[in-house]
Structure formats: structure tokens, C-alpha cells
Amino acid sequence: MKQKNNGTWVSWNENVTHNYKSLYKITTEEELREVIKNSEKIRVFGSKQSSADIASGLETLVDITTYNKILSYNDSEHTITVQSGVILGDLLDAIEAKGWCIPCLPDINTITIGGALATGTHGTSGKLLCEYMTDCSIVLADGSLKKINEKDEIIDAVRVSLGVLGIMSEITFKCEPIYTLHVKEGPEDDSEWLPKIKERLNKHAFLRILWLPHTDKGYVITGDKINPDTEITENLGPAYLKHRRTASKILYKYSHIFPWTTAIANKLLYRGFFRNTKEHKGSLYQATVTKSRGSTIELAEWTIGLDKFPKVFEELKTEINKWSNKSFIHIPMDIRFVYKDKSWLSYAYGEDTVTMGCVSRNAATADTYEAFKSIEKVFLKHGGKPHWGKRFTAKDAGISKIYSKWEDFKVLRKELDPTNKFLNPYLTELLNEKQRANAVA
CATH class of the missing domain: 3.30.43.10 (Uridine Diphospho-n-acetylenolpyruvylglucosamine Reductase, domain 2)
Structure with a gap:
């Protein structure tokens, strides 16, 4: 050590x-x-x-x-056990070498497994990553070790824990046989892709939409399972597409000073980088997960029930297209889909959901990025839930209205960590523990 x-x-x-x-x-x-x-x-x-x-x-x-070893495999059960500091990319390389996969993967592979679970990291057209966890051990506040499996009632609390119940130590994931996706990408008008969401979720194994604010366009990505030997005509688009992030950085350089320039930048970025159709194949990991991110960004992400999403989308679109406000949003807004589960602090607790990400490509000025405020206002109005690892301002009173198991989670947290050992100032305020402590005093 x-x-x-x-x-x-x-x-x-x-x-x-x-x-x-x-x-x-x-x-x-x-x-x-x-x-x-x-x-x-x-x-x-x-x-x-x-x-x-x-x-x-x-x-x-x-x-x-540095706590990052792959500990064991169970070939008959298709499970892998790892230490919580393993980077997601290393975990995925290991399971693909076994001919396995985890059927729902997040956008980027450089996060640690423990952090990904604690904050409810997810992919699209599947469940949260934590739903594939079958067993884990957590270190409690007194240093003791608690082992938890799928039969334990509290596993649904531990799956998304914010790191406040205990610290994840060893984790076992249930994997599935690897499969190949045939991925197709291309632009569509908002009036075309929005009504087709449920139809496409039923038809395709993978669906993701990159919405392009202030353009009335979306960039639709679908994936269908195919035999790995199936031949396709690969089309990765023009070579210059790889420079999109560089172009975005240039075009958005002064958007924090002149927010209205974002709308112009978005139209230019659409014409330059989102008008092409693409086609390729690979495993879910190969075909859909970002292997590197060249520039730092700030993110907010909100989740809403699948049935409510069209109304929320139209309301948000109307709000951000008003020239009277400063909520001009950098592209793209990442729209993904998560199916219902039972994890207490999951965004998809009890219902199929749509997640919508909001990005600021000027990380240093993100505190004044009005779009974060607008998306939170609209989603909270309709009962939307924030991503735990991204930006939001809602605290205990607001969170308790949208997470039905929030109070149960707080009771369990206090039971497992009675001295608040794992609470930093941010989490103390989020959970309203400071006020509770004062009330007790």
C-alpha cells in the first residue's frame, strides 16, 4: 500500500x-x-x-x-469476478477473449467498474450495467466485509449505491455468449425518428439517437444481430469525420460568451459531420463503445418514462429554441433506452425509460451553461430522474419525489454507515444528512 x-x-x-x-x-x-x-x-x-x-x-x-485484478472465471456459468478498480475496457477485453459479452454497455470504456456501478452507468436497449452483477463484496464503515448475492434483499440497494453503503471490493458479473451487430447510421428529421421509437425498439437489438439541437435533425443508429460470417458492405464515411470533436471545439470556443452562436455552429456541424450514412459490423463493444475521448466535456443526463418522452422532448425543444433565453445546446444530445429493473436508485426502477444526455464542450465554463438548468427544469416537471454521476442541482426533497425507494435507501445507509464515514460535503447535502444531524443535536 x-x-x-x-x-x-x-x-x-x-x-x-x-x-x-x-x-x-x-x-x-x-x-x-x-x-x-x-x-x-x-x-x-x-x-x-x-x-x-x-x-x-x-x-x-x-x-x-491500482486494485484492478481479474480474479477468476466460471466457464459453465459464464461469470467473471474482478476487483472493483478494474477499468471497463480491460473487463470487456477479458470477457470477449472468452467469447462472452455484457449485453448493455456504456458510451466510454475508461471508467472503473466500481464507479460505474455506484453511479448507475448504463448503455442502450438493455439494462444498467449493475443488473449483470450477481455477487459482490463490500467493505463496511467498520472495515468488515459483507458478501452479497442475488438472493439477498439488499442487492437491489447495493447495485446503485453512490458509494455510501460501503466500498465495492470484489464483483462477479453474469455474461452472455458474444454476438455480432450489423450497425446502420444516418440522419432523419425529428418528425420521422420520434414517432418510430417503440417500433424500432421492438425491431432492433440496439437503438441510439444522437439528437442535434437547433437543426430539427437526429442521427439514428440501429443494430441488428447477425451471423458473424455475414458479409456487409462496410461504409465508415469520409475520413474527415474523425475531426468532429476538433471542429466542435473550434466552433464552440466563444459560445459561452455568445450563446446564440451555438445554433449556427450546430447547423454547420450537422452539414459537415452528420449528413452521411454509415454501415459496419462488430461485437457490441467493437461497434458501439467509444475507446477514447480526446477532449474533456461536462455532462448532465436525465431519464424519463418511455411513454412520457415524446411530450417531454417537444417541450424541451420548444424551450431551447426560444431566442429569448440562453439555453443553446451543444451537439449531440445522446438519446438511449433502458428497460425496467428493480434496483432502488436505478433510473429505470419499475419502468422502461429514455435517457437524454446534455453536453457542454467548454468544461471550464460549464457552471454558466444555461442548458443544464433548462433540461433539469423540464425533466423534473415530468418526474424525470438525474444521472447520479453527472450534473444536476436537485437535492433530497426533490429526489424523494421521483425515487420511490429513496427513503428506504437512506434508512439502510444510516444502518450500514452510522457515523457518515462515506459522506463528503456534496453527498451530505444531497442526502440532507447535515440537517438531520442538527435536528438530532
Whole structure:
């Protein structure tokens, strides 16, 4: 175990910083238990890519990225057991080498498994990543180890835990046989893709829509399972498409000063980078997951019931197209689909849902990005839920109205962590624990 004293923790985007007194890099479960047991307050972080201030903010920190071994496979059960600091890309490489897959993958592969589970990371046209977890062990506030499997009632609370019930240690995932997707991409008018969502979800194994605000266009991506030997005519589009992020960075450089220029930039980006059709094939991981992200961005993401989405979309579109406000949104807004589950803090608890991401490509000025406020206002109005690892301002009172198991989660949290060891200032405010502590006093 390595220890570093008195430093500054800096987020991926460099817009969240916190001083710390002790930072530990651990490689074993025993070291993790020891550090937690002997710390008064502690947070664990991974790749630091969250847009929420969830990972740091305390005097004692653990860098979990060195706790990253793949521990075992069960060939007959198609399961893999890993340490929680494993990077998603390494996990996916390992299971693809076995001829397996996890059928729902997030957009980027550089996050740690523990962080991905804690914040409810998801893909599209499937369930949250945590729904494929069958067993796990968590280190509790007193340093003891608690093992949990699918038969335990609290597994539905632990699947999305915000890192406040205990710290994930070892995790087992249930995998499925690998399959090949035939992916087709291309632009459509909003009036065309919006009414076809349910039809396409029934027809295709994979559906994702990159909405292009202020253009009346969406970029539709579908995937169908095919025999891996099926020949297709691959078309990856013009070579210059790889420069989209660079072009976006240039076009949005001053959009925080002159928000209305975003609408012009979006139209130019659509004409340059989203008018082409593309076609290719590969595994879900090969065909759909971003392997690198060249620039830092800030994100908000909101989720709404599938049946409510068309109305919410039209309301949001009307709101952001008003020239009287400053809510001009960078492209694309990522629209994905998650099927219902039973995890307490899942965005899809009890209902099929649509998620809609909002991106600011000027990370340094994201605090003044009006679009984050507008999307939150519209989605909250209709009972939408925020992504735990991304930007939102709703706190305990608002969260309790949209998560039916929120109060149950808070009771369990207090039971497992009675001294609030895992709460940083951000989480203390989110859970309203400061007020509760004052009331008790």
C-alpha cells in the first residue's frame, strides 16, 4: 500500500479540485479494509470522470485504480469476478477473449467498474450495467466485509449505491455468449425518428439517437444481430469525420460568451459531420463503445418514462429554441433506452425509460451553461430522474419525489454507515444528512 500526504485532487475536467491529507493506493482487499477501518471520513475514486462532485472532498482518499485484478472465471456459468478498480475496457477485453459479452454497455470504456456501478452507468436497449452483477463484496464503515448475492434483499440497494453503503471490493458479473451487430447510421428529421421509437425498439437489438439541437435533425443508429460470417458492405464515411470533436471545439470556443452562436455552429456541424450514412459490423463493444475521448466535456443526463418522452422532448425543444433565453445546446444530445429493473436508485426502477444526455464542450465554463438548468427544469416537471454521476442541482426533497425507494435507501445507509464515514460535503447535502444531524443535536 502506498500513501501520499498533503496534495490536491483534480477531476478529469480540472474544474473540481479538493485538498487532501492522505491518499492511498491499494492493491489488496486487506489493505482496503484497513484504510477504511482506520479512517474517520473517506472517499474512494477511480478515473475521476464524473461531472458530479461525488468522488472526493474529504481529507482521506483511496485511489482504487491500482486494485484492478481479474480474479477468476466460471466457464459453465459464464461469470467473471474482478476487483472493483478494474477499468471497463480491460473487463470487456477479458470477457470477449472468452467469447462472452455484457449485453448493455456504456458510451466510454475508461471508467472503473466500481464507479460505474455506484453511479448507475448504463448503455442502450438493455439494462444498467449493475443488473449483470450477481455477487459482490463490500467493505463496511467498520472495515468488515459483507458478501452479497442475488438472493439477498439488499442487492437491489447495493447495485446503485453512490458509494455510501460501503466500498465495492470484489464483483462477479453474469455474461452472455458474444454476438455480432450489423450497425446502420444516418440522419432523419425529428418528425420521422420520434414517432418510430417503440417500433424500432421492438425491431432492433440496439437503438441510439444522437439528437442535434437547433437543426430539427437526429442521427439514428440501429443494430441488428447477425451471423458473424455475414458479409456487409462496410461504409465508415469520409475520413474527415474523425475531426468532429476538433471542429466542435473550434466552433464552440466563444459560445459561452455568445450563446446564440451555438445554433449556427450546430447547423454547420450537422452539414459537415452528420449528413452521411454509415454501415459496419462488430461485437457490441467493437461497434458501439467509444475507446477514447480526446477532449474533456461536462455532462448532465436525465431519464424519463418511455411513454412520457415524446411530450417531454417537444417541450424541451420548444424551450431551447426560444431566442429569448440562453439555453443553446451543444451537439449531440445522446438519446438511449433502458428497460425496467428493480434496483432502488436505478433510473429505470419499475419502468422502461429514455435517457437524454446534455453536453457542454467548454468544461471550464460549464457552471454558466444555461442548458443544464433548462433540461433539469423540464425533466423534473415530468418526474424525470438525474444521472447520479453527472450534473444536476436537485437535492433530497426533490429526489424523494421521483425515487420511490429513496427513503428506504437512506434508512439502510444510516444502518450500514452510522457515523457518515462515506459522506463528503456534496453527498451530505444531497442526502440532507447535515440537517438531520442538527435536528438530532
